[in-house]
Amino acid sequence: MKVLVTVKRVIDYNVKVRVKSDNTDVDLANVKMAINPFCEIAVEEAVRLKEAGTATEIVAVSMGPKAAQEQLRTALALGADRAIHVETDEALESLTVAKMLAKIVDEEKPDLIVMGKQAIDSDNNQTGQMLAALSGMPQGTFASELKIEDGKALVTREVDGGLQTVALNMPAIVTTDLRLNEPRYASLPNIMKAKRKPLETKTPADLGVEVSARTKLLKVEPPAERSAGIKVDSVEQLVEKLKNEAKVI
Amino acid sequence: MAILVIAEHDNAVLKGSTLNAVTAASQMGDDIHMLVAGSGAQAVADAAAKVSGVTKVLLADDAAYEHQLAENVSLLVAELGKDYSHVVAPATTNGKNTLPRVAALLDVAQVSDIIRVESADTFVRPIYAGNAIATVQALDAIKVITVRTTGFDAAAAEGGSAAVETVAGSHDAAISAFVGEEVAVSDRPELTAADVIVSGGRGMGNGENFVLLENVADKLGAAVGASRAAVDAGFVPNDMQVGQTGKIVAPDLYIAVGISGAIQHLAGMKDSKVIVAINKDEEAPIFQVADYGLVADLFEVMPQLEAQL
Ligand SMILES: Cc1cc2nc3c(=O)[nH]c(=O)nc-3n(C[C@H](O)[C@H](O)[C@H](O)COP(=O)(O)OP(=O)(O)OC[C@H]3O[C@@H](n4cnc5c(N)ncnc54)[C@H](O)[C@@H]3O)c2cc1C
Numbered sequence: 001m002k003v004l005v006t007v008k009r010v011i012d013y014n015v016k017v018r019v020k021s022d023n024t025d026v027d028l029a030n031v032k033m034a035i036n037p038f039c040e041i042a043v044e045e046a047v048r049l050k051e052a053g054t055a056t057e058i059v060a061v062s063m064g065p066k067a068a069q070e071q072l073r074t075a076l077a078l079g080a081d082r083a084i085h086v087e088t089d090e091a092l093e094s095l096t097v098a099k100m101l102a103k104i105v106d107e108e109k110p111d112l113i114v115m116g117k118q119a120i121d122s123d124n125n126q127t128g129q130m131l132a133a134l135s136g137m138p139q140g141t142f143a144s145e146l147k148i149e150d151g152k153a154l155v156t157r158e159v160d161g162g163l164q165t166v167a168l169n170m171p172a173i174v175t176t177d178l179r180l181n182e183p184r185y186a187s188l189p190n191i192m193k194a195k196r197k198p199l200e201t202k203t204p205a206d207l208g209v210e211v212s213a214r215t216k217l218l219k220v221e222p223p224a225e226r227s228a229g230i231k232v233d234s235v236e237q238l239v240e241k242l243k244n245e246a247k248v249i
Numbered sequence: 250m251a252i253l254v255i256a257e258h259d260n261a262v263l264k265g266s267t268l269n270a271v272t273a274a275s276q277m278g279d280d281i282h283m284l285v286a287g288s289g290a291q292a293v294a295d296a297a298a299k300v301s302g303v304t305k306v307l308l309a310d311d312a313a314y315e316h317q318l319a320e321n322v323s324l325l326v327a328e329l330g331k332d333y334s335h336v337v338a339p340a341t342t343n344g345k346n347t348l349p350r351v352a353a354l355l356d357v358a359q360v361s362d363i364i365r366v367e368s369a370d371t372f373v374r375p376i377y378a379g380n381a382i383a384t385v386q387a388l389d390a391i392k393v394i395t396v397r398t399t400g401f402d403a404a405a406a407e408g409g410s411a412a413v414e415t416v417a418g419s420h421d422a423a424i425s426a427f428v429g430e431e432v433a434v435s436d437r438p439e440l441t442a443a444d445v446i447v448s449g450g451r452g453m454g455n456g457e458n459f460v461l462l463e464n465v466a467d468k469l470g471a472a473v474g475a476s477r478a479a480v481d482a483g484f485v486p487n488d489m490q491v492g493q494t495g496k497i498v499a500p501d502l503y504i505a506v507g508i509s510g511a512i513q514h515l516a517g518m519k520d521s522k523v524i525v526a527i528n529k530d531e532e533a534p535i536f537q538v539a540d541y542g543l544v545a546d547l548f549e550v551m552p553q554l555e556a557q558l
Contacts, residue, residue: 016512017377026381094349095358118494123376124361129319129349138320138425141346144487154428158487159342160441160496165428166318178494179481214358216386218371223382226519229540231531235553238525238543246523246540248445248502249469249558 001148003046003055004110006101007039007075009068010121017121019222026220035071038116040078041176044183045114045146047079054148055112057081061104063097065089069199076194077186083199090211094122096204098130103207105135110171112153117142117175128175138168142177250334251280251304255326255347256297257339260287260315263296265442266339268403273396274337275302275404276366282307283411284329286322288315294413301405309416316427319347324420327354330391334369340395340497348395357389364400378493378516398441399499399520433488440489443472445502448491448518449484450476452507452528452547456484461551462506468558474498474518476508492517507547510535527551 011017012032020027035043049055060075062068063086072083086100105113118125132139140146140155144163147154153168158177186194204211232238242249252274257264267283274281282305285294294308307329313321330336330351338344340362352359364382365373371386372394387394440446447462447469459473466473474496475489491498493516503521508514510526510533518524519538526539529546536542543550 011377013513017380019381026377093358095353095356098353120493121377123378123493124359125345126349126352126359126361129346130353130359132319133323133350133353136424138422139346139350141319142342157342159430160488162431162433162486162488164316164430167426167428169424177487178477179487214387214389215360216388218384218386220376220384221382223375223379226524226538228537229524229542231536231542231544235543235550235557238541239554239557241541242502242523242525246502248523 001049001055001111002057002059002108003049004059004061004105004108004113005039005042005046005075005080006113006115007043007060007062007071008036008116008119009033009062009064009071010036010119013037013120019220023219023221025217033067035074036116036119038118038176040183041178041180042114042116043075043078043080044181045176048181049148050079059084059108059110061086061101063088063092063100072199073194074186076197076199077191078184082197085199085201086204086207087201088204088211091213092211093214094124094126094130095214096209096211097127098134099209100204100207101127101131102134103209105131112148112171113173115173115175117177128173132173137171137173139173139175140166140168141175143174144177144179146174146180250332251282252278252335252337253330253333254281254283255336255338255344256283256285256293257341257343258285258287258290258293260290261292263293265403266341266398268300268406269398269401270337270339270396271300271302271404272401273363273366273394274335277335277337277369280304284309284326286314286325288312296406298411298413299407299409301408303409303411306411306413307416308413311419313419313421317343317347318425318427319350320422320425321420322347323350323354324422325416326351328420329416330355333391335392335394337394337396340397344395348393352393355391355393357391357393358387359393359395360385360387361395362397363394364397375516378512379519380512397497399497433486437466438470438472440472440474440491440496440498443498444500445469445471446474446498446500447471447504447506448474448476448508449479449506450508451478451482453479453484459485461547464555465504465551465558468555476514505535505539506551508535509533510538
């Protein structure tokens, strides 16, 4: 079974982003970047499938600026076999990414595609579902468990009411939630080995996809700040404040 | 052209989140149709017809839609959606699952999780876990939108008298199947609908200790929530997670107990009207957003709080 995983280069999750003073966007200059945490979980899941003998090959794909190759090298160090980088400096919307991925899926013909449920920069939560639509595949989104059985993907999904399990024909798309697994750290020897694993570069034009903007970012502002309130000394005082000052109980 | 709002329901009850989506839709235009896609969902359609502001209800009743499988429902919504200016759904796990699939089938962008409507094509949404607020203009002819329910008041559930029209036919992609579900049953209000929430974090130590929060919640008619750390550790189930990647809540009162206040947790609750933090570490970042902070051992003060309510 061949597994395709996608990785996105995003701001490190520990970093609190700042808005540019001209309100055109957030400021990512000199900010620590990393692999999107949900994508890391996707890579880990693919590696576990390979270790269990279910998967035979893992292809990692990323789209974006040249620097995204760092995140592909991370995926290779974690256990992906080879990588495809679609290089562009243009801002990519989810639909464009899904269209390019659909082209790669046509070429690579994976049996399973594992993606993060959302990227922690745009917080869109769209690309996996869009790719599923374009490729005519079923989707198991927000997965907390994945089993491959009798040619189907059994996916347990984290939904508002609890957990839901679906059976998907393959090829299928799975998007990861936080509890699917706990990603490993790449070992030093594996980081070294990853440098020699194949990484192919393409452009959107190679895939025949035009990068077009369907939305326009008009402005980006900082959120309304909440100011810290007061410290109370006792439960009595807390209850008194909630009753008489805040009037919420 | 009219706006199509996708109803959130369980084939029996129209969920409250739909009402927030209707309010958002009403700020985009005034002819609002609501689609109820389900199986044996006549009661939901009847409830939808009464929602104030809804001018027509479309009922697509078929076994293929019973469990809201995105593969099937998206085919239906994309077909109907062609004739609308906007397709709108609440940003529930159902809305998030199905709507991007609809957008791709319609070859349009989706604007996710909006908290404000500036005009019929311009929307405001949080990005980067709410650390930046973007204003986005959607350029496609059909706008596909998911609505963060805390950003909009609920439309009145009564007062409307829309006609219910049946949508014939069935869209069964036949590539996915429902196997089962584990639905949490609780007598407490739903997290996203509660006026008061008491949430516990890693500081709770284990799942049994959540009874300390439940006792307080019972006194306040509150829902009980949790941080990711508490869910990951197996203290409580996933549907209780509040945050960037869990549920987004904005109750009148949010009491965070043994929660440090990571960016990702704050993203899910910092729009609450009043925030109380109980934490034994006075440096915990949660105190930076709390209206009332109590530096104390939760095991000491939670029983006191219960006794004093
Ligand atoms: C991609 C991604 C998405 C995420 N999404 C979410 C999300 O949606 N929601 C979320 O919550 N987190 C999310 N997180 C995790 C987040 O970064 C934090 O790890 C998490 O919120 C920490 O939970 P916590 O505050 O319970 O635990 P900790 O940070 O460990 O804090 C525990 C607190 O309990 C206090 N404490 C301990 N014992 C006591 C006691 N006896 N009395 C009083 N106080 C006590 C401690 O002082 C400490 O402040 C996400 C992380 C990533 C990477």
